[in-house]
Amino acid sequence: TMLVSHRRYLLKKVWPTIPTPENKFQGLFTIYGGDFQKWLGHTDGDLWQSPNVFYPEEGPSPLEVLSELPVSPLLQCPPLPPKGCRVPQ
Amino acid sequence: RECSDSGPAAASTVLRVHFYHGIQGAAECSLLSFPPGDYVAEELCISAAKACSISPLYYNFFGLFREQDRLWFSPNHVFHLEETASEDLFFRLRYYFPGWYSSGPSRAYRYGVTKGSESPVLDDTVMSYLFFQWRNDFVNGLIQIPNSHETQEECLGMAVLDMSRLAKEKQMSPLDIYHNTSYKTFLPKDMRAQIQDCNFVTRKRIRFRFKRFIQQFSQCRTTVRDLKLKYLISMESLEKAFYTETFQVREASSGTLNILVAADTGIQWAREKDSVKVLQLLCDFPDVVHISIQQVSSEGSTEGRIVIINKQDGKSLEVEFQSLAEALSFVSLVDGYYRLTTDAQHYLCKEVAPPRLLEDISSHCHGPISIEYAIHRLQKCGNKHGVFILRSSPKDFYKYFLTFPVKIYDTIEYKHCQITKSANGEFNLSGTKRQFCSLQDLLKCYQKETIRSDTVVFQFSQCCPPKSKELSCLLVCRSNKGSDVPLSSS
Numbered sequence: 001t002m003l004v005s006h007r008r009y010l011l012k013k014v015w016p017t018i019p020t021p022e023n024k025f026q027g028l029f030t031i032y033g034g035d036f037q038k039w040l041g042h043t044d045g046d047l048w049q050s051p052n053v054f055y056p057e058e059g060p061s062p063l064e065v066l067s068e069l070p071v072s073p074l075l076q077c078p079p080l081p082p083k084g085c086r087v088p089q
Numbered sequence: 090r091e092c093s094d095s096g097p098a099a100a101s102t103v104l105r106v107h108f109y110h111g112i113q114g115a116a117e118c119s120l121l122s123f124p125p126g127d128y129v130a131e132e133l134c135i136s137a138a139k140a141c142s143i144s145p146l147y148y149n150f151f152g153l154f155r156e157q158d159r160l161w162f163s164p165n166h167v168f169h170l171e172e173t174a175s176e177d178l179f180f181r182l183r184y185y186f187p188g189w190y191s192s193g194p195s196r197a198y199r200y201g202v203t204k205g206s207e208s209p210v211l212d213d214t215v216m217s218y219l220f221f222q223w224r225n226d227f228v229n230g231l232i233q234i235p236n237s238h239e240t241q242e243e244c245l246g247m248a249v250l251d252m253s254r255l256a257k258e259k260q261m262s263p264l265d266i267y268h269n270t271s272y273k274t275f276l277p278k279d280m281r282a283q284i285q286d287c288n289f290v291t292r293k294r295i296r297f298r299f300k301r302f303i304q305q306f307s308q309c310r311t312t313v314r315d316l317k318l319k320y321l322i323s324m325e326s327l328e329k330a331f332y333t334e335t336f337q338v339r340e341a342s343s344g345t346l347n348i349l350v351a352a353d354t355g356i357q358w359a360r361e362k363d364s365v366k367v368l369q370l371l372c373d374f375p376d377v378v379h380i381s382i383q384q385v386s387s388e389g390s391t392e393g394r395i396v397i398i399n400k401q402d403g404k405s406l407e408v409e410f411q412s413l414a415e416a417l418s419f420v421s422l423v424d425g426y427y428r429l430t431t432d433a434q435h436y437l438c439k440e441v442a443p444p445r446l447l448e449d450i451s452s453h454c455h456g457p458i459s460i461e462y463a464i465h466r467l468q469k470c471g472n473k474h475g476v477f478i479l480r481s482s483p484k485d486f487y488k489y490f491l492t493f494p495v496k497i498y499d500t501i502e503y504k505h506c507q508i509t510k511s512a513n514g515e516f517n518l519s520g521t522k523r524q525f526c527s528l529q530d531l532l533k534c535y536q537k538e539t540i541r542s543d544t545v546v547f548q549f550s551q552c553c554p555p556k557s558k559e560l561s562c563l564l565v566c567r568s569n570k571g572s573d574v575p576l577s578s579s
Contacts, residue, residue: 016291019238020298024246024323028309036311036319044322045193048209060490060507063520066539066546 103174104128106137106153109181109221125172131164131443135486137180145457146483146563147215149425149443152183160414161334163421164443182219184425185332186210186352187325188568190318195568197352200560202465210565213314220317223324223331224251230278232330240327241280245299247323248275249306254316256307263307264300272299336419338396338408348408350422352430353567356398375431376401380420380438385409396420417441433563434555449481452528453554455561457483462561463492464503466553472501475550479528487511489528491518495545504542 025039032039041047104123121140123133130153138148153162155178162168162178170176186197189210201207211219226232227247234240252275256263273281284292324331333351340346340358347359348371355373359366378399385393394416398406410416421441428435433456434449436442449456455463455478463478470476472494482488489508494501507519508531515524516531525531532549540547 014288014290017238018291018295018298019241019245020295020302021242021245021249022298022302022305023242025249025302025306029305034309036309037315040315040319044319045188045191045195047190047318048192059505060519061504061542063506063518064541065518065521065535066541068522068538 101125101172103170103172104133104168104176105178106133107177107179108137108141109179109218109225123170125170125174128168128170129164129444130162130166130168131445133168133178134164134180139486141180141218142214143218144212144214144484145481145486147211148486149428150182150184150211150215151180152421152425153178154181154183155179158414161418161421163417163424163441164445165441166417181222182215183422184352184429185219186429186565186567187332188353190216190322197565197567199562200564200566201562202461206461207566208562216314216321217317220321223321226331227277227324228275232328234277234279234328236279236283241283243323243327244276244280247320248272248299249303250316250320250323251275252303253306253309253311254313254320257311257313257316263303267300267303272296272303334419334422336410336415338410340408348419350419350426352426352565356423371406372398372400374423374427377423377427377437380423382413382416382420382438382440398423429563429565430567431564432558433561434559435557448528452532453479453552454489454528455480455555456563457481458561458563459483460492460503460505463490467492467494467503470553472496473551475548476553477549477551478553479532489516491549493547493549495542495547497545504545504547506540506542 027043028034028036028039032042101124102122103125106121106123108119110119121133121136133153134148134151138144138151143151152164153166154160155162155176161183168176188195189197192198197210198207199210227234234244252266252272253263256266259266273284276284284295287295329351333349333354336348336350338346338348343360346361349357349359349368351357354370355376356371357368358371359368361367378401380399381397383395383397385391385395392412394410394413396408396410396416396419398408400406410419417440420438424437424441427437428446434446436446448454455466458480463480466478467476474494474496477491477493480490480492482490487510489510491506491508492503493506494503496502508516508528509519510516511524515526516528517524518531518535521535523534525534532552536549538548540549
């Protein structure tokens with residue numbers, strides 16, 4: 001047994017276990033056929049599907065301050081037809 | 090290469106804000122340069138965020154960091170820089186929520202108006218920025234990674250992701266990258282040295298197995314985004330130090346100890362007990378009521394500062410920092426996490442309060458909430474005529490909106506009138522002529538006026554202010570709080 005363990009020791013010295021990256025991608029090729037996104041979704045919990053669908057910003061609404069208008073818009077209206085220029089409420 | 094905010098980066102440049110990747114359209118340029126002058130940290134962060142296309146919804150996750158003394162600056166810090174000064178700062182993501190990428194049980198997310206309308210904490214732009222930031226910390230050995238077979242394999246896996254990412258960005262094959270650049274440059278400095286110490290045969294074996302896997306991995310169907318995301322997920326599980334800040338303090342009963350702050354664990358301290366380090370929860374962010382900073386009264390130490398954390402249970406904690414700068418770095422961290430987890434419109438300590446937040450508070454501005462959220466709030470007010478919400482734009486740092494309901498025939502519609510802030514800090518309501526030096530003054534003026542938008546006549550008579558601790562999309566629900574915090578505000 002001395003010889004065997006000595007041989008094992010030597011083997012470990014010359015041929016040690018080395019770190020390899022493939023252990024961190026288990027199932028990527030065997031189960032998910034190289035579909036990284038699918039593999040990722042299954043190994044790291046449900047991921048947000050589309051994290052970029054966020055915050056539509058509507059265009060600003062036009063605005064006028066009545067007191068700032070140069071002349072009252074009601075007076076600027078052409079006289080005919082008389083009802084056409086009224087601001088509908 | 091021209092990349093300055095303020096003219097050519099000539100000899101007059103005294104302040105540089107660095108990024109971890111090139112700005113769009115200027116691949117090799119990764120900094121903003123500034124001439125002598127006074128600069129508020131918050132405004133520098135906004136300039137940096139704009140240069141990196143980071144929107145207002147995310148910029149409060151960032152801060153300015155000085156590498157040489159590992160100090161963070163509070164948003165209200167003013168840099169006074171004269172002709173002879175030289176300051177190099179990094180624009181870094183400071184606030185990190187583990188599990189932000191997941192919609193599963195261990196997730197962190199932003200509150201939505203209703204259950205099911207939660208949204209992710211970060212977007213792809215921020216994710217990509219964080220990738221380059223953490224990659225920098227990882228490869229340059231800024232964060233110590235435990236040395237075990239397991240972590241070595243994780244590091245090699247990350248090198249595979251990184252090499253494949255680079256290949257995709259350069260439209261080359263990963264094998265070409267492998268032949269041009271040593272795979273070891275994708276690994277942490279310490280691990281490179283360890284591999285270098287191995288004998289020739291072992292080195293060759295590691296290299297061979299790496300090459301064989303890179304070859305296999307190149308057959309994989311993937312995107313740059315997913316490669317970066319997996320890299321960050323691996324990093325998060327590899328070492329907590331990537332998102333934990335540690336401070337050395339003195340405490341009356343325990344002497345010197347370390348305080349650790351992270352989003353998911355709150356404020357912890359590590360006490361030395363029988364030569365074993367024991368981590369104890371000091372308090373979580375929502376438990377903090379107020380923080381104050383005092384000068385150490387004892388002689389001998391004029392630099393030191395005592396930070397007093399007042400808690401909800403009426404108790405308080407006193408810890409002593411070596412300097413004011415370190416105390417402010419710590420307090421701004423807790424204050425920032427408080428705003429992201431507990432109350433978006435509140436500060437814990439006036440010494441670190443962000444200037445924009447003070448402005449928001451005085452004008453009852455909601456911050457960059459979504460349209461959806463603004464409408465939800467107006468609905469809660471019964472869509473009353475005259476009620477309005479002031480919010481800042483989620484897209485543009487220099488725009489605000491007045492959102493209000495209008496009744497058109499039998500339906501309620503919402504109008505969004507825009508306010509712009511000019512470079513010299515003046516506010517103007519779009520469509521009007523006057524400029525105001527504060528939002529408050531602007532509102533005060535137009536609250537008495539009659540407004541017309543399209544065909545609707547309106548008055549901004551009643552402001553709908555933000556509520557304290559309101560659950561909006563500005564707040565993050567953490568994975569450890571998933572069970573005892575309601576999902577929705579409605």
